[in-house]
Amino acid sequence: DGGITQSPKYLFRKEGQNVTLSCEQNLNHDAMYWYRQDPGQGLRLIYYSQIVNDFQKGDIAEGYSVSREKKESFPLTVTSAQKNPTAFYLCASTDLGTETQYFGPGTRLLVL
Amino acid sequence: QKEVEQNSGPLSVPEGAIASLNCTYSDRGSQSFFWYRQYSGKSPELIMSIYSNGDKEDGRFTAQLNKASQYVSLLIRDSQPSDSATYLCAVNYYGQNFVFGPGTRLSVLP
Numbered sequence: 001d002g003g004i005t006q007s008p009k010y011l012f013r014k015e016g017q018n019v020t021l022s023c024e025q026n027l028n029h030d031a032m033y034w035y036r037q038d039p040g041q042g043l044r045l046i047y048y049s050q051i052v053n054d055f056q057k058g059d060i061a062e063g064y065s066v067s068r069e070k071k072e073s074f075p076l077t078v079t080s081a082q083k084n085p086t087a088f089y090l091c092a093s094t095d096l097g098t099e100t101q102y103f104g105p106g107t108r109l110l111v112l
Numbered sequence: 113q114k115e116v117e118q119n120s121g122p123l124s125v126p127e128g129a130i131a132s133l134n135c136t137y138s139d140r141g142s143q144s145f146f147w148y149r150q151y152s153g154k155s156p157e158l159i160m161s162i163y164s165n166g167d168k169e170d171g172r173f174t175a176q177l178n179k180a181s182q183y184v185s186l187l188i189r190d191s192q193p194s195d196s197a198t199y200l201c202a203v204n205y206y207g208q209n210f211v212f213g214p215g216t217r218l219s220v221l222p
Contacts, residue, residue, distance in 0.1 A: 033209075033210075035212075041214065042200065042212050042214040042215055043200070043212040045209060045210075048209065058209075090156070098161070099144045099161075100146065100158065100161055101146070101158075101202070101204075102158065103148075103157070104155060105154070106155045
């Protein structure tokens, strides 16, 4: 059953804590993306990666970090430098042949 | 700065009517265009993709693209209450990044 999985579904962060959001895909897509969505807002690009061991900053990369050690995995770390992390985080991957982007189910991050 | 604009809505239509959702984009180099549906609290799901000028139909959905006017639209025929959601327009530039519009909230009234 092919698709994109994200975990956890909900994540709580304490002040000063780093947290990592998981994203895995078995679609054999080369490109992967992280977006942030705030209530009533559109999607904003955090980071993207088009190939293993390479990634680029998006529009709102400050306070976030990523790695791409495997084609299937693109974890996102929300660092303590991100002062307003409460949001819905969406991972996506792209079929470069059809230029179509597919989304995982999302992780909702809340601050305690 | 590449931009994609949509009316935020809400757009309210009665059940069985045609819902018309509109999107404009700023960069003439845009190559491919997508409509996503997002239910409250869920992730976006792909409805339609369109790559060339004209209409593309899939069931009750029709996407329309006019590159000269930098305009893409989505028509939903025989609207159902289950179509009530936010519809996101997305534009892909040269196979690189996607730019998403803010979304239009559609409410189909029974």
